[in-house]
Amino acid sequence: MNEIFDLLILYLNAIWKRRWIVLFGAWAVAIPGWIVVAGIPDIYQSSSRVYVDTTSILQPLLKGLAVQSDLPAQVEIMKQTLLSRPNLEAVARKTDYDLSVTTDAEMEALLRSLLDRTTIMSSKQDVFLISFQDTNARRAHDVVQALLTIFVESNL
Numbered sequence: 001m002n003e004i005f006d007l008l009i010l011y012l013n014a015i016w017k018r019r020w021i022v023l024f025g026a027w028a029v030a031i032p033g034w035i036v037v038a039g040i041p042d043i044y045q046s047s048s049r050v051y052v053d054t055t056s057i058l059q060p061l062l063k064g065l066a067v068q069s070d071l072p073a074q075v076e077i078m079k080q081t082l083l084s085r086p087n088l089e090a091v092a093r094k095t096d097y098d099l100s101v102t103t104d105a106e107m108e109a110l111l112r113s114l115l116d117r118t119t120i121m122s123s124k125q126d127v128f129l130i131s132f133q134d135t136n137a138r139r140a141h142d143v144v145q146a147l148l149t150i151f152v153e154s155n156l
Helices: 002-017 020-037 071-082 085-094 104-117 137-155
Strands: 044-051 118-122 127-134
Touching: 002 020, 002 044, 071 118, 071 127, 071 137, 085 104, 085 137, 104 118, 104 127, 127 137
Parallel strands: none
Antiparallel strands: 044 127, 118 127
C-alpha cells in the first residue's frame, strides 16, 4: 500500500513540474472543441400526443380493404392522411413558411423538408405522437399545432 502511495506522489510531482505543458495541451484541445460546439445549430423538437378513436375514424377508410388492421397499418394510414400534400400546403400557409417561397421548386423543397422533419408514431393502440424538429422553437411548435388543427378540423 505504501508503494502505491509513493508512486502516486511521484506522478503528481512529475505532473506539477510540467504543469505548463499540460495546461497548454488542455487549452489546445478545449478551444477548438468549444468552437465546434458553438457552431452546431440548436435543434428544437415539439411534440404532441393525440388520442384517436381509430375504430370510428379509420373504419370508413379501411372498409373493404382489410378485415382487422394492426397497429403499424393504423400508424401508416394516419401518417399518409395527415402528411398528404394538401395538408402540408395548409401547414405551410398556417405557419407562414410559404412566405419565403417564390418558385414551385422551392415549394417542393419546403414540403419535402416538412415531411422529412415530421414524425408520427404510436406506442399504444390509440395514442399517436406527432413531433417536428426545427432550428426555431416557435416554428416547431407552430407546425405541430397546425397539424393538430388540421387533423381535428378534418375529423369533425
